[in-house]
Amino acid sequence: MSGIAAAAPAVHAHHDDRSFIRKYIFSTDHKIIGIQFLFVSLFFLFLGGLLAMQIRWQLGYPGRPMPGGGILPETMAPGGVILPEYYIQLVTMHGTFMVFFAIMPLLVGVFANYLIPLKIGAHDMAFPRINMWSFWSAFTGGLVMFASLFVPEGAARAGWTMYAPLSARHDLSGAGLGQELWSISIVLLGLSSILGSLNYITTIINNRTPGMTWFRLPLSVWALFITAILGLLALPVLSGAAIMLLFEQILGTHFFDPAAGGQVLLWQHLFWFFGHPEVYILILPAMGMVSDIVANGSRKPIFGYHSMVFALVGIGFLGWVVWGHHMFMSGMNPTLGSTFMVTTMIISVPSAIKVFNWMGTMWRGNLRFHVPMLNAIGFVAMFVIGGLSGVFMAATPVDMPIHDTYFIVAHIHYVLFGGSLFALFGAITFWYPNMFGKMMNERWGKIHFWLTMLFFNLTFFPMHILGMGGHMRRIYDPTQYNFLKPYQPMNTFITIAAFALFASQLIFALNFILSLRWGKKAPLNPWEDNGLEWTLPTPPPHGNWDRPPTVYRGPYEYSAPQVAEDYLPQAKKLPTDREPAAAPVAGH
Amino acid sequence: MAHATATVDVMRPPAPAERGVDVYNLKLGMWVFLASEVMFFTALIGSYIVLRFGASPNPWAQPGKVLSIQITAFNTFLLICSSVSMVKAYASIADGNVKLMKVWLLVTILCGATFVGIQVYEYTHLIHHGFQPSGYREGSELAELAAANPVPYGAATAGLYGSTFFTMTGFHGFHVTCGVISMTYVFIRALRGKYSQQDHRGIEVIGLYWHFVDLVWIILFTIVYLI
Amino acid sequence: MAETRHAHPPYLLIWLYLFVLTVAEIALAFELPFSRNVKLILLLLLALWKAFLVAMFFMHLKFEKWNLRLIAIVPLPLALILVLAVITEHVW
Numbered sequence: 001m002s003g004i005a006a007a008a009p010a011v012h013a014h015h016d017d018r019s020f021i022r023k024y025i026f027s028t029d030h031k032i033i034g035i036q037f038l039f040v041s042l043f044f045l046f047l048g049g050l051l052a053m054q055i056r057w058q059l060g061y062p063g064r065p066m067p068g069g070g071i072l073p074e075t076m077a078p079g080g081v082i083l084p085e086y087y088i089q090l091v092t093m094h095g096t097f098m099v100f101f102a103i104m105p106l107l108v109g110v111f112a113n114y115l116i117p118l119k120i121g122a123h124d125m126a127f128p129r130i131n132m133w134s135f136w137s138a139f140t141g142g143l144v145m146f147a148s149l150f151v152p153e154g155a156a157r158a159g160w161t162m163y164a165p166l167s168a169r170h171d172l173s174g175a176g177l178g179q180e181l182w183s184i185s186i187v188l189l190g191l192s193s194i195l196g197s198l199n200y201i202t203t204i205i206n207n208r209t210p211g212m213t214w215f216r217l218p219l220s221v222w223a224l225f226i227t228a229i230l231g232l233l234a235l236p237v238l239s240g241a242a243i244m245l246l247f248e249q250i251l252g253t254h255f256f257d258p259a260a261g262g263q264v265l266l267w268q269h270l271f272w273f274f275g276h277p278e279v280y281i282l283i284l285p286a287m288g289m290v291s292d293i294v295a296n297g298s299r300k301p302i303f304g305y306h307s308m309v310f311a312l313v314g315i316g317f318l319g320w321v322v323w324g325h326h327m328f329m330s331g332m333n334p335t336l337g338s339t340f341m342v343t344t345m346i347i348s349v350p351s352a353i354k355v356f357n358w359m360g361t362m363w364r365g366n367l368r369f370h371v372p373m374l375n376a377i378g379f380v381a382m383f384v385i386g387g388l389s390g391v392f393m394a395a396t397p398v399d400m401p402i403h404d405t406y407f408i409v410a411h412i413h414y415v416l417f418g419g420s421l422f423a424l425f426g427a428i429t430f431w432y433p434n435m436f437g438k439m440m441n442e443r444w445g446k447i448h449f450w451l452t453m454l455f456f457n458l459t460f461f462p463m464h465i466l467g468m469g470g471h472m473r474r475i476y477d478p479t480q481y482n483f484l485k486p487y488q489p490m491n492t493f494i495t496i497a498a499f500a501l502f503a504s505q506l507i508f509a510l511n512f513i514l515s516l517r518w519g520k521k522a523p524l525n526p527w528e529d530n531g532l533e534w535t536l537p538t539p540p541p542h543g544n545w546d547r548p549p550t551v552y553r554g555p556y557e558y559s560a561p562q563v564a565e566d567y568l569p570q571a572k573k574l575p576t577d578r579e580p581a582a583a584p585v586a587g588h
Numbered sequence: 589m590a591h592a593t594a595t596v597d598v599m600r601p602p603a604p605a606e607r608g609v610d611v612y613n614l615k616l617g618m619w620v621f622l623a624s625e626v627m628f629f630t631a632l633i634g635s636y637i638v639l640r641f642g643a644s645p646n647p648w649a650q651p652g653k654v655l656s657i658q659i660t661a662f663n664t665f666l667l668i669c670s671s672v673s674m675v676k677a678y679a680s681i682a683d684g685n686v687k688l689m690k691v692w693l694l695v696t697i698l699c700g701a702t703f704v705g706i707q708v709y710e711y712t713h714l715i716h717h718g719f720q721p722s723g724y725r726e727g728s729e730l731a732e733l734a735a736a737n738p739v740p741y742g743a744a745t746a747g748l749y750g751s752t753f754f755t756m757t758g759f760h761g762f763h764v765t766c767g768v769i770s771m772t773y774v775f776i777r778a779l780r781g782k783y784s785q786q787d788h789r790g791i792e793v794i795g796l797y798w799h800f801v802d803l804v805w806i807i808l809f810t811i812v813y814l815i
Numbered sequence: 816m817a818e819t820r821h822a823h824p825p826y827l828l829i830w831l832y833l834f835v836l837t838v839a840e841i842a843l844a845f846e847l848p849f850s851r852n853v854k855l856i857l858l859l860l861l862a863l864w865k866a867f868l869v870a871m872f873f874m875h876l877k878f879e880k881w882n883l884r885l886i887a888i889v890p891l892p893l894a895l896i897l898v899l900a901v902i903t904e905h906v907w
Binding site: 126127130194197198199201202205206207233234235236237239240241243244247251253254255257260261262263266270 | 601609612613614616617620621623624625627628629630631632635638639642643646721722723744745747748750751752754755759
């Protein structure tokens with residue numbers, strides 16, 4: 001019923017008499033929901049980082065008591081020495097928190113909610129109340145996952161991919177309640193993503209302001225649209241699989257139990273059928289926002305707008321037929337493996353198109369190296385490295401020796417940290433003034449960027465070498481293997497770099513928190529951007545616009561000859577512009 | 589802007605930038621949601637197909653041996669009737685007949701609730717005879733029958749049979765229950781006169797959900813009970 | 816506005832179709848002397864026919880624009896790809 005709110009221009013923008021709870025806690029305002037997601041997922045990002053530091057300590061200094069580890073209970077780390085049972089929980093929960101509760105909500109929960117209505121000129125999402133439930137469902141899921149760290153026997157222990165039958169049987173994993181809570185939490189998260197995605201899709205299809213045609217949409221909105229489609233169709237499969245896993249744990253079903261005729265590969269297929277679209281859910285929004293930032297920082301129209309859109313759509317199609325490349329070593333049907341190898345190599349083409357277009361955009365641009373632009377360039381560079389190592393692994397014969405080694409760990413961190421997280425640092429800095437009306441500190445932003453860039457590469461680049469040397473993923477103590485002993489100094493080096501990387505993130509955290517209070521007041525359009533969101537006061541009022549703006553052009557009209565400034569906002573009417581034709585309504 | 593709202597046809601899309609799918613938000617949202625539901629049932633039904641396919645050469649229990657066909661055939665009939673009564677409710681309100689719409693809606697709710705009731709009866713009956721998610725319960729009537737006739741009762745695949753049967757039909761039943769609850773909400777709104785010829789979005793959208801649930805049952809009935 | 820909308824399809828006739836098809840399914844499964852594989856294919860076809868009737872008439876897909884139908888169709892190839900790919904695990 002709320003869907004119709006957008007049809008009549010709202011007049012409530014300036015006298016907002018909602019109570020505190022309706023305004024900030026059970027809010028239906030897409031901006032507040034986005035900001036709720038922002039704070040919650042930054043917390044989980046920090047938590048995931050803390051878990052990673054413990055993993056690194058154990059790998060760098062196996063068996064040595066961890067500084068400050070004494071506060072952990074005896075069942076995890078007696079005297080600060082990490083137990084193997086606790087180590088595997090760390091690995092599992094680091095992956096789970098980072099993928100499901102940090103990066104995914106940061107990209108989709110925060111920016112889809114915050115940006116879509118503002119960028120397409122809508123008053124709010126199509127279904128504000130469903131949007132609220134989407135947040136609270138994800139929040140509950142996060143709480144359940146967080147709680148699972150503290151139950152007896154500890155959290156889930158089967159790795160973030162939860163391969164059955166290890167995850168399905170308590171006697172094998174050694175964790176009872178923790179495993180069950182994992183499944184429950186993932187079902188809640190899946191519900192949240194489905195509700196969110198249907199909202200984003202409906203809003204983008206139906207609630208664009210006059211003049212905002214499909215090919216005038218900013219690439220960030222295009223990317224979020226494709227992401228929403230992927231999420232809508234992939235998350236239910238994960239939810240179904242997680243429910244089956246939960247039944248396996250509590251009802252004694254036999255889906256994944258080979259002893260009773262069940263199939264272990266079934267879990268892997270279901271998980272990765274979700275998992276590969278998920279990979280693109282974790283990178284497409286980053287690509288979209290980087291496109292916006294790169295065009296802004298280059299003061300040039302984006303190079304090849306249409307090819308960017310078609311590359312996104314192409315990834316959206318191909319993303320469904322590549323999942324088997326996670327399973328080359330699983331004993332899967334080899335014919336299927338070859339098919340997946342070919343499709344995986346094909347899917348690198350659209351990604352390459354996008355990289356080419358970003359560089360084409362920057363080429364001979366009037367570059368402005370503000371913090372978001374630096375992070376966006378960092379994204380492009382790191383994504384290229386991560387993407388190239390991905391092409392290695394796409395080839396089955398190459399994948400075989402490096403499968404489940406630190407080469408994979410290096411690859412995923414190059415695309416998820418080097419890719420998504422750099423884009424997120426850029427995007428948060430870029431839209432921070434719009435969200436909070438304050439600027440983040442420029443100097444500390446730059447220091448954070450350079451330190452992160454340095455320590456990120458010092459941490460993750462050597463992992464490629466470790467992986468080529470055969471260093472397995474998720475092992476507790478590399479010094480137990482003779483062939484890994486020569487690599488131990490490198491492991492220690494990585495650990496030191498990782499600690500420095502973590503410390504550098506505190507700069508960002510402090511910059512984020514302190515700027516809320518002491519940041520410079522944001523001017524109306526601090527980055528001189530073309531997007532509709534900058535035509536509003538910062539932060540934008542409830543309901544966004546008194547009258548929806550009219551859009552006259554695409555989002556990337558930088559350095560246009562018609563105007564004196566080097567940017568030309570989408571909603572600015574030039575004498576030569578005509579009003580968009582009234583939208584034809586459905587015929588019969 | 590009161591005059592503007594008065595002329596807005598709420599059963600049409602909000603002024604779009606271009607011709608889109610030409611439906612209002614709620615209906616579009618429901619269709620998009622149903623697309624995700626298809627994928628959810630794909631995970632469950634697909635697993636059933638794959639597991640059953642992979643179980644050969646071990647035989648699966650023959651239709652009619654463990655599950656009662658009479659009861660579920662009646663349930664299928666109920667659900668088909670509820671689907672047609674739902675669409676009748678929609679047709680009535682589209683023609684402006686509020687009274688008839690309420691009657692048909694009530695019929696739909698009753699059919700749906702009876703379906704759930706019968707399913708609960710079926711479950712308790714099955715569990716009583718020893719059919720449960722983990723297979724045939726040891727020492728139960730069904731376990732003995734299966735030990736005596738391993739082929740018609742699919743003794744070797746009983747674990748998979750129980751797992752898939754209860755998961756699929758259970759989640760279908762859960763969807764029916766959700767449908768009955770939301771339809772009761774719609775019915776209460778209908779009693780309060782919230783729906784009219786000009787605005788009956790709720791009726792149309794809950795109808796879409798209800799028909800989808802019916803459609804899933806049509807597939808489930810065939811592949812679980814008859815094959 | 817309703818008078819400009821399409822006339823209602825014959826809902827009761829569709830209901831009759833569904834009823835008859837269901838009876839045919841049960842008869843096919845338990846009474847008719849076909850081989851298992853023939854039964855399997857016929858039953859699946861009947862089920863798809865019924866599902867098609869419900870989607871087209873009760874859910875009004877027959878009367879919607881092509882791009883709304885697209886939303887309904889998009890998940891089907893994905894479902895097919897998933898099931899077919901996983902089934903090949905047993906035939907190699």
